[in-house]
Amino acid sequence: MMAEEASGFDFVLLPRHGRRPLGFQGRLLARMEAAPPDLPVDSCVTLHEAATGGFVCAIRHRLRDAAGAEERCYALAADDAPTLLRFLHLHDPLRDLPPAALVPQAAGTAPSRAALAEAATIAPRLRAVWRDLLAASFGPLAGPEPDQGPTASRRPAPEEDHDERHQRA
Template sequence: MTALRPFGSACEVDEPGSLSPGPGFHWMLLRRHGRRPLAVMGRGLLRADNRCAGLRWFSDIAIYETASGRFAVCLRHVIPGTADPVWCDAWLCDGADAVRHAFGGHDPLTAWPPWSAGIAWTDEPEAGRFRGAWAGLLAAVFGRTADDG
């Protein structure tokens, strides 16, 4: 029997491990900047942002448990008042360490197009505050470790 692929070939699909994964699981599309979306059958575990960091933009992260037994992580950088995120991506991770590594290895200044906020990152002290707000968000969600320096 072939499993129904709800989104066809329009996106990358994480196939569920069973046809009845349990309560709270549903199909969702996670947007990815410049790539096809990631489709997962999952349920939300965590969502956090650094919206109150006093910057002109904020970062938003979400972690989902997938029916295949993996984690889907989603990251968005947003300018308040705009309809769409300036930059977004999603990844599949095989465990909690991989989730932390996916977010920890991200540098928001290299992913976010500098022209989108109307500033030049290298010339603005606000760029340092944005990186600091990103590090603060990760510390609030994952805690600090010896790897954090």
């Protein structure tokens, strides 16, 4: 790529929870945030244009009251917008969070039944805020809503690097 073609593109390194960071040359197109004061989690979505074509999307969930402002970060590079929209809409903001993360006063101890019950009441609100953020920013997902009820898996789903040319080792 010629220097004038790379104008406006910077090296971006996006952390990914449990995985190597995703590095690429790109520029920020949009940033959306949700930080409801009644929830212990702030969420942020960024959308980048990659210098080599395609897009990169990053999701960050920050636990406000956790020691060190703990984050859960996810990123995906894709050639097309529908792939990124699926990534966003199928993402569960609770998939890597222990129930005690939703009830900061229970941190450091074994969560009591009351703390777990409180976390169970917070979880649907956090998921609703996430869906509202996505709908307001990108529109609703075409097709059925993903299952994010109490039986939905909280284990990380495998994330594929749809476009390895965006990733730097």
